[in-house]
Amino acid sequence: MRTWFSLFAGTAAALAVVLCPLSISGQAKGKAKDAGAKNVYKVPRMADGAPDLQGTWFTNSGAAAWDIEEHGGGLGVQAGPSIITDTPDKKIPYQAWALEHRKDLILNHAYDDPQAHCYASGVPRVNYAPFGLQIYQGRGLVTFTFENFHLFRLVPTTPMPHVRPAAKLFMGDSRGHWEGDTLVIDVTNQNGRTWLDMASNFTSDGLHVVERFRRVDENTIAYEAKMTDPKVYTRPWTMAFTLRRNPDPNYELMELACWEGERDLVHYPEDQGAPKK
Amino acid sequence: MNKNKFLGSMMAVAAATVAVAIFVMGPLPMTGQQAPAKGVPAVAADKGGGKGKDATPPGPVPRLKNGKPDMNGYWGPVAPGGNVNIEPAQAKGGGAPGGAKGGGKGGPGGAPGGPGGAPGGAPVAGGPGAGKGAGKGGPGGAPAAVAGGAGPGGAPGGGAPGGAGAAKGKQKGVIIDPEDARVPYTAAARAKSDEIIAKRMFLEPELHCFMSGVPHNMWVQFNSQIVHTADNLVIMWEFMHSRRIIPTDGRPHQFPGQVRQFQGESSGKWEGDTLVVTTKNQTDHTWFDTSGHYAPKDIEVVERFTMINANQISYEATVTSPTELTQPMKLSGMISRANMNDPTYEQMEFACIEGNQDLSHYTETAGGKAKEIGVLKQ
Numbered sequence: 116m117r118t119w120f121s122l123f124a125g126t127a128a129a130l131a132v133v134l135c136p137l138s139i140s141g142q143a144k145g146k147a148k149d150a151g152a153k154n155v156y157k158v159p160r161m162a163d164g165a166p167d168l169q170g171t172w173f174t175n176s177g178a179a180a181w182d183i184e185e186h187g188g189g190l191g192v193q194a195g196p197s198i199i200t201d202t203p204d205k206k207i208p209y210q211a212w213a214l215e216h217r218k219d220l221i222l223n224h225a226y227d228d229p230q231a232h233c234y235a236s237g238v239p240r241v242n243y244a245p246f247g248l249q250i251y252q253g254r255g256l257v258t259f260t261f262e263n264f265h266l267f268r269l270v271p272t273t274p275m276p277h278v279r280p281a282a283k284l285f286m287g288d289s290r291g292h293w294e295g296d297t298l299v300i301d302v303t304n305q306n307g308r309t310w311l312d313m314a315s316n317f318t319s320d321g322l323h324v325v326e327r328f329r330r331v332d333e334n335t336i337a338y339e340a341k342m343t344d345p346k347v348y349t350r351p352w353t354m355a356f357t358l359r360r361n362p363d364p365n366y367e368l369m370e371l372a373c374w375e376g377e378r379d380l381v382h383y384p385e386d387q388g389a390p391k392k
Numbered sequence: 393m394n395k396n397k398f399l400g401s402m403m404a405v406a407a408a409t410v411a412v413a414i415f416v417m418g419p420l421p422m423t424g425q426q427a428p429a430k431g432v433p434a435v436a437a438d439k440g441g442g443k444g445k446d447a448t449p450p451g452p453v454p455r456l457k458n459g460k461p462d463m464n465g466y467w468g469p470v471a472p473g474g475n476v477n478i479e480p481a482q483a484k485g486g487g488a489p490g491g492a493k494g495g496g497k498g499g500p501g502g503a504p505g506g507p508g509g510a511p512g513g514a515p516v517a518g519g520p521g522a523g524k525g526a527g528k529g530g531p532g533g534a535p536a537a538v539a540g541g542a543g544p545g546g547a548p549g550g551g552a553p554g555g556a557g558a559a560k561g562k563q564k565g566v567i568i569d570p571e572d573a574r575v576p577y578t579a580a581a582r583a584k585s586d587e588i589i590a591k592r593m594f595l596e597p598e599l600h601c602f603m604s605g606v607p608h609n610m611w612v613q614f615n616s617q618i619v620h621t622a623d624n625l626v627i628m629w630e631f632m633h634s635r636r637i638i639p640t641d642g643r644p645h646q647f648p649g650q651v652r653q654f655q656g657e658s659s660g661k662w663e664g665d666t667l668v669v670t671t672k673n674q675t676d677h678t679w680f681d682t683s684g685h686y687a688p689k690d691i692e693v694v695e696r697f698t699m700i701n702a703n704q705i706s707y708e709a710t711v712t713s714p715t716e717l718t719q720p721m722k723l724s725g726m727i728s729r730a731n732m733n734d735p736t737y738e739q740m741e742f743a744c745i746e747g748n749q750d751l752s753h754y755t756e757t758a759g760g761k762a763k764e765i766g767v768l769k770q
Contacts (some may be wrong), residue, residue: 375602375677
């Protein structure tokens, strides 16, 4: 849990100034609205009839960036509830070996957090990184740009098959479609080199994610991700939280150029897998 | 040095490009040199080196709902560009890497062949307007400085001594003002650039997987995808997953002076059908090319994007620096639509830092002993 530095790895002091407005307002409190439920709110539509998700948003998932399971606070670690909604204990249903592996990671290998090394976050982690994101729509494409690591996702909403299974990518291969008010994104082809948080919750290259984005009011998108990975988990499970619209209409995404000013890894001790100093 | 630099350039592409990207990049060769359009600023559309095999005339400029030109889609790099070297390689003198170290044996493009044929002497062989360079331009006249060697436009350039055309005064580069097509550095800035070229090529920002900055990013290898909405023009590259977000509402720049980004802060406004983008607040960690022509920290860049038909965007840029350039540097080229033959084409993931093996190829004389990974002082 000493890994909180990774949030700030490479973040120029300048960013801190601009990110102030981003201060995350509250936590998910385990009450994220069901992204698949029926809407009372009438979602504005684009010219092509698709629900309009455009704008600048930030995660309302609070402390999930540190640990998606319930956890206490500490030095630089924000306490928070679990964002897992459909397992009895609100924990990730790891297979026995995977739970042991995760324990080893968190006790001895926090240094290996891929995000501390500025690798692309993968899905769904990119959605609850504690910085802003912007959504653009048009021409059968939903585009996400993230402050985090200047990442972007280009999600076609026209029918297209996934790329061949041998292609493994940090951000995977995303295919979207609309179900009523909900943008559903099917994500495959992730490379298994990403974690879900700084608490070493991990995935494999067998991960299949189905994301659902639905506007539930003017300023809120309900988000959920159904996670299936038969190599690691005993059953599919779901996480959910909300995205809040940035209240500043002039807000501009900044550049979190992680790698270029990376000063995080030096903070990891040797017993966390860091090289000898 | 040249060899090292060239190797570096190769490796920068090869090392960081996952195998996945390579097979997907196959469809990159672009279709067609397009017919010239009237009123094209600065660069005539009919100067392409390509043979104009594509017989399909480009359609009229597509429009967004708000009536503005619609630039959505896949695009190649600005051509002629300056990715390998923004300046024509010099036969003499210390301007280009070849001259600085090798007694005028050509610039960084001097090595034969190479990925995508980019190192052919011409900064970007085969692009519109580059037909007289060492690279003769492919059937499409499309920018050939792409990885994978698949671009038909680039390969012919391989083998020509770098800068051969330039040395004879024939090569046209992306710089149209000053007339000598060189960066109008002050004497001190030129000396700094020469020193980088001679001793510190290890600093080359893209080797370190940094984003390229403006305008360099407009002519990197690999294509870009533009997502164009009523309010924003977002350019996303496969290379380094770089991106630029350009609001098009003419908003004032918001960043205070001390806030610096690799891609700066851009603001766009429409002047008729031309999108005029002003970019400020860049860092001092980017170069104009991969050959040591560094970009001063205080540059301000004004770019003009004018769509001249369905498949071409005329590109102009003016770069000013009150401290390190003696005059405005004007750049001009053409951006051509890409991947038109493959409706299923998608950008893939260029995960640079995760597999970067490039730095290890640099020798001590190029600063290759440097161990520091983070931001490097130029």
